[in-house]
Amino acid sequence: MNIYFKKIAVPIFNKAQKSNLGRKSINIAFLTRKFIWRFNNTSTAGIYLVKNMHKIFNTNPKLNYGSQIKELLDKVNINIADDDFIFFLDEFKNLSYNNTKIENISIDYSKALNNSLHDFKEFYSQKKANKNIDFIQDQLDMLEGTELFILKIIDAIKSSNRQDKDKYISFFENIINKKATHFEEALQRILFFNQVLWQTGHLLNGLGRLDKILNDLYYEDINNNFLTKEEAFNLIKNFIKSLHSYYWYKSNALMGDTGQVIILGGKETDGTYFSNDLTYLFIEAIKELQLPDPKALLRVSKDTSRDLIELSLKTMNTGCGSPLLSNDDIVINKMIEFGYDTEDAYNYVVSACWEPSAVGKGIEQNNLNFFTFLKPLNNIFDNESEEFINSINDFDKLFETYKTYLKNEANNLIGILDGLEFNTDPILSMFIENCNANQLDISNGGAKYNHYGITTVSLANTVNSLYNIKQFVFEDKRFSLAEFNKMRKNNFIDCDDLLEQLKNNPKHFGCDDEEIISLTNEIIDSLENCFKDYRNKFGGQIKFGLSAPSYISAGEEISASFDGRKNREPFSTHISADLNKDYTELMRFASKIDYDGCKFNGNVVDLMVSPNFIKNNFEKFADYIQLSIKLGFYQMQMNVIDSKTLIEAKAHPELHTNLIVRVWGFSSYFNDLPLSYKDLLIERAIKNERNLAF
Amino acid sequence: MTVRVTNIQHFSLHDGPGIRTTVFLKGCNLNCPWCCNPENISFEIEKYVENGLKKEFGYDISLNELEKEILKDEIYYDNGKGGVTFSGGEPLLQIENIIPLLKHLKNKGINICFETSLSINSNLVSMAIDYIDELFIDIKILENEEALNVLNLNLDLYLKNLEIINHSNIKKENITFRIPLNNEYTLNENNINQIINLLKKYPYKVQIFKTHNLAENKYRLINKKQVEIKELSDNEINEVYDKIKEITGNVEVISI
Ligand code: SF4
Numbered sequence: 001m002n003i004y005f006k007k008i009a010v011p012i013f014n015k016a017q018k019s020n021l022g023r024k025s026i027n028i029a030f031l032t033r034k035f036i037w038r039f040n041n042t043s044t045a046g047i048y049l050v051k052n053m054h055k056i057f058n059t060n061p062k063l064n065y066g067s068q069i070k071e072l073l074d075k076v077n078i079n080i081a082d083d084d085f086i087f088f089l090d091e092f093k094n095l096s097y098n099n100t101k102i103e104n105i106s107i108d109y110s111k112a113l114n115n116s117l118h119d120f121k122e123f124y125s126q127k128k129a130n131k132n133i134d135f136i137q138d139q140l141d142m143l144e145g146t147e148l149f150i151l152k153i154i155d156a157i158k159s160s161n162r163q164d165k166d167k168y169i170s171f172f173e174n175i176i177n178k179k180a181t182h183f184e185e186a187l188q189r190i191l192f193f194n195q196v197l198w199q200t201g202h203l204l205n206g207l208g209r210l211d212k213i214l215n216d217l218y219y220e221d222i223n224n225n226f227l228t229k230e231e232a233f234n235l236i237k238n239f240i241k242s243l244h245s246y247y248w249y250k251s252n253a254l255m256g257d258t259g260q261v262i263i264l265g266g267k268e269t270d271g272t273y274f275s276n277d278l279t280y281l282f283i284e285a286i287k288e289l290q291l292p293d294p295k296a297l298l299r300v301s302k303d304t305s306r307d308l309i310e311l312s313l314k315t316m317n318t319g320c321g322s323p324l325l326s327n328d329d330i331v332i333n334k335m336i337e338f339g340y341d342t343e344d345a346y347n348y349v350v351s352a353c354w355e356p357s358a359v360g361k362g363i364e365q366n367n368l369n370f371f372t373f374l375k376p377l378n379n380i381f382d383n384e385s386e387e388f389i390n391s392i393n394d395f396d397k398l399f400e401t402y403k404t405y406l407k408n409e410a411n412n413l414i415g416i417l418d419g420l421e422f423n424t425d426p427i428l429s430m431f432i433e434n435c436n437a438n439q440l441d442i443s444n445g446g447a448k449y450n451h452y453g454i455t456t457v458s459l460a461n462t463v464n465s466l467y468n469i470k471q472f473v474f475e476d477k478r479f480s481l482a483e484f485n486k487m488r489k490n491n492f493i494d495c496d497d498l499l500e501q502l503k504n505n506p507k508h509f510g511c512d513d514e515e516i517i518s519l520t521n522e523i524i525d526s527l528e529n530c531f532k533d534y535r536n537k538f539g540g541q542i543k544f545g546l547s548a549p550s551y552i553s554a555g556e557e558i559s560a561s562f563d564g565r566k567n568r569e570p571f572s573t574h575i576s577a578d579l580n581k582d583y584t585e586l587m588r589f590a591s592k593i594d595y596d597g598c599k600f601n602g603n604v605v606d607l608m609v610s611p612n613f614i615k616n617n618f619e620k621f622a623d624y625i626q627l628s629i630k631l632g633f634y635q636m637q638m639n640v641i642d643s644k645t646l647i648e649a650k651a652h653p654e655l656h657t658n659l660i661v662r663v664w665g666f667s668s669y670f671n672d673l674p675l676s677y678k679d680l681l682i683e684r685a686i687k688n689e690r691n692l693a694f
Numbered sequence: 695m696t697v698r699v700t701n702i703q704h705f706s707l708h709d710g711p712g713i714r715t716t717v718f719l720k721g722c723n724l725n726c727p728w729c730c731n732p733e734n735i736s737f738e739i740e741k742y743v744e745n746g747l748k749k750e751f752g753y754d755i756s757l758n759e760l761e762k763e764i765l766k767d768e769i770y771y772d773n774g775k776g777g778v779t780f781s782g783g784e785p786l787l788q789i790e791n792i793i794p795l796l797k798h799l800k801n802k803g804i805n806i807c808f809e810t811s812l813s814i815n816s817n818l819v820s821m822a823i824d825y826i827d828e829l830f831i832d833i834k835i836l837e838n839e840e841a842l843n844v845l846n847l848n849l850d851l852y853l854k855n856l857e858i859i860n861h862s863n864i865k866k867e868n869i870t871f872r873i874p875l876n877n878e879y880t881l882n883e884n885n886i887n888q889i890i891n892l893l894k895k896y897p898y899k900v901q902i903f904k905t906h907n908l909a910e911n912k913y914r915l916i917n918k919k920q921v922e923i924k925e926l927s928d929n930e931i932n933e934v935y936d937k938i939k940e941i942t943g944n945v946e947v948i949s950i
Contacts, residue, residue: 496746497745497746497747500745500746500747501746501747504745504747512766582703582704582705582706583705584704584705584713584766584767584770585704585705585766588766588767617707620707620712620713623712623713623770623772623775623776624705624713624770627713627769627770627772630769631769631770
């Protein structure tokens, strides 16, 4: 969402939340979109909604949040599956809220596995000096509501058709008063808390390091002959299918954007690389199931084994977009340098897409907004007088002017972040470290870490624009800056040759070229300077990354740019270089970008690869990934597609119902995407294939 | 010291083992009708216009710069598993110029590969052999007169050079013959028989491929006309494959 739109929309939205009618209208608006996704047909969605309008329920906003959760869970329609895991959502029942929701994080599910509700209750009921009565009351009310909800589920299981009633009854009873003791039980417990998070309005819920969290219970069951590897594999597949159910409900900005990321593998504090059977089984399951969601992120290091890299590559080559690779050899150090404790950095997960964060330790609002690098540059040229523009007589002066404008934009953004108020959140507070010890809700700064994160777009367009100006105006003196700007303002109409030159400058973002790399680093350092002394009201800092979801929508608001991008065209995606001829150069470039300081909030190299290219060169491509880890990319993902299939799927969606593509940090069915995304993917695939036809 | 190149291609996966950088040296003394790199034939720098932009095929690069460019991907060569491939054109025509570079690369343990047609002065071959780890040798037309008329290839010289290679220290398992196939020039009974005889004498690895007309655009840019050549059917190439397979197990069909 554009920051100015957000500026207007968020207050309206928050205001509307405060009245019954307003809340209902918002619910209807949201549900309409979700039902259109669900039924893939506007009129069916409309009819369904009208028929069920009476079911829409919002909790009483006058109650404290703990009681609202209790009220909500009491109203939820229970729906017990006949077999496999139990997971259900009631899309009509909503929690009322009046501030920004805390979302887009993973709780540490090991806390849910190792503690029962009674353990938490006992903790909150302890006699303490300086008790924060409001906080404790919220927590106890929430716990009571959750316990009652579980009891209702148990009743429903009893009267269900399930064959395994006793087992599942005990799984649910144990949530109340015991820690989890078996692998299957652990999966069900994770699903239960995940369900509660979704039901209470949390969006983009990550799953955390499931191979690590489940390690002990899995091997205990295996060693005690309680479970075989095959059974575990089937359970994992069912678990993934359960997470995938309600895909339409869980999707956020676009269909598929659910934030359900499973983190696998990872470097240990002693430098060794952790992986286990489950690491492989989760990836195998994702490869076999071919669902766009949930997705996997594999934490890799130079010690990640060859067979795990090969399995990942095979999985990516199915086109499902998973796993994204995150390079622990780089990411962890950057987190520690920023200020995370070593142990927390080694245990990192990511927010919905790729933003590294300490699991279960912080508010970690990593995608609160985005910054458009191109905007300050275009502001100069859209708004300043010709006289002013002509007074910019060398590149240094231009860059200094750009930095001033960039600072203004950054300050605008800081103003928006400072205005944020978060919604009280007893569930997250229960799981996030220090909230309990501090007796302070996460929304009030109770967590151990209180950092804000933003993403950025259009870095590539900005680098290329600035470099083109430098070359064409100040070095080659082909025209004055004002003349160049005139052509740009005129959307480069009748300048076809120039446009080609601007778009295809051999020196561009993604080139392993000292000048381009230092320009790129200077731009991001300038933004870092705007943020580095900032502290939010909880003492947290701002972090940013170079990958962002909004490359299409943000582009729609920005005029033509000197990189040859026309009015309102999309920006380039992540760290990709559709102009690059070879993949090694892009990796060299990515490994020379400075991710220090606060610039570590997700930096993904986005590779477009055609499926046959990997298939025909599998061993060498696996080498490429392993050696690129050594070289030091930050994160990478692959979109394995060919333009022919995409073009055909656009024309005949019915023939390609299962075609999955990677969008930003998530995958989606191609058919579910808006036209603008389809066209951009097709265009990128064509460019990529042209480059490879050497 | 400079060399003349048309292109330096990183992440090249089909020109030898591992991940490689292929350096296309400009200039060739042959004139194969199916050539898919026509911009590499003339040693002269060739100007052309594309999308309104004035461009050139070919530029001179200092050995230092070239070395830097090659070493940019050193990590991807993975301790000698991959490396650099000199292609062209006929890369051995510029061998004298690049020897200092080859010495440096050899010292650094970078695997060095050449792709050659071998119709060159034998001195050049002798100069090169100490630096070569991997070698691709074309087999095109093995009939004296036709080789000369169609390709400008001196068959005696070719065979003499082959002997030099065969007696060199280049490991036999690192030598590969590459055979371009089309009905118009190379795929006829007589030529195939000659090829089979040659393969019996030099049992190196073999790669066969269909020639194609994909370079049409490049011919147009340098004002040359491409000779129309019909692409072989899979059946036709498979027949050749089977014949070669009878004498050597190490043959594969590749696409170029
Ligand atoms: S030897 Fe190679 S470069 Fe030279 S003309 Fe023949 S095909 Fe072209």
